[in-house]
Amino acid sequence: MDGKNKVALKEIERLTAKADEVQENILKEILTQNSATEYLIKYMKGSKNMLEFKQSVPVITYKAIRPYIQRIANGEDSSLITSHPITEMIMSTGTSEGKPKLMPSVEEDLDRNMFFVSLITPILNQYVLGVDKGKRMYFFFVKKEISTPCGLPVRTAISRLLKSIHFKRGWDNVDDVGEEDDVPNDKLVDLVQVRLGCYYELVVATFAGLYRYRVNGVLQVIGFHNRAPQVRYICRRNVILSIDDDKTNEEDLQKSINVTKKLLEPCSALLVDYTSYADASTMPGHYVLYWEILFHGSLKVDDRLDNIAAIDDKVLQECCIAVEEELDYTYRICRTHNKSIRPLEIRVVEPGTFQELMDFFIDQGASINQHKTPRCIKSKGALKLLNSHMKASFFSPREPK
DSSP states (O other), rough: OHHHHHHHHEEEEEEEHHHHHHHHHHHHHHHHHHSSSSHHHHHHOOOOOHHEEEEHHHOOOHHHHHHHHHHTTTOOOOOOOOOOEEEEEEEOOOOOTTTTEEHHHHHEHHHHHHHHHHHHHHHHHHSSTTTTTTTOOOOOOOOOOEETTOOOOOHHHHHHTTSHHHHHHHHGSSOOOOOOOOOOGOOOOOOOGGOOOEEEEEEEOOTTOOOSSEEEEEEEEEETTTTTTEEEEEEEEEBBBBBSSSOOOHHHHHHHHTTTHHHGGGTTTTEEEEEEEOOOSSSSSSSEEEEEEEETTTTTTHHHTTTTTTSOOHHHHHHHHHHHSSSSHHHHHHTSSOOOOOOOOOEEEEHHHHHHHHHHHHHHOOOOOTOOOOOOOOHHHHHHHHHHHHHEHHHHHSSSO
């Protein structure tokens, strides 16, 4: 291991050993620099106290901060939310709302991001034997950037990197081988207070003007490295299916679908990807799941390509009821007692359908580098695409227990 890798790993050990202190110092610095912004004055009246920040500043979604971002995009001063000049707007993936969000970025953000990127390779070299011995080729798909009304560039994160001075400085090192609603503040916990095995939604504060901002990502704590938690990304939050009084978010849906894997395994079947839709076109409405299934193991090639012929109808019907029985009490009451929700439906689509779905969203403006399958579909065009590739449909054979 070379000297740079050793220095990077040593830095990881230093930071994770005092994760609480690092988090506290960063928040202190953010408040010191940005306490005079219009947004923070509204809640803290110029105070830089961390306890007051946690008690007074609400936990927000993009809807709350969007008016400030739009005002800056239209030409107002960055001091609405940050003491630093906002140099560009970064486009999000658009997964949760069907269209990209604009995230403010300041010049120093790129330095911080490059620092984290510099830690990735040493970790890979330590745990993946031989990964540093060969050559690598990276394919980066860069969207054409646009501008806000006041001239700020709007681009994806990868576009920012490739156009940055960091990339220009490092070019000689590239080998030619022929890249929901607000929640009560007292429900939040600091980084070092999370518990093993529990699920958490990420809430962040940034130098660029996002304060107690809900990222919408659900993480599971799977371990600890020194004092810092090790987490696994689970799903996005606040993507809701609802027909009546039921409210099913992506996390609940993901857990319910995980149960069906045991039903598919004996059939040599693999759930490749999925999404969902609350179909209210009939009375009562019902949940629809779109599944792409592939087969493996000892099946003939023709059967693997035909993702329906190789599986018994009863198996997919049992998958429907298995999902329903894992959903919450309110959903099950609506299904069984109130009769206000019809049986859940699984629509199996042709192999390659979710690749076409990705192409559809890219045509709508999403970035191929950032694309993630939306777990709840609201776009009429996307639904039309999915339904056009449906091969079979299955319903729950009985009411959930």
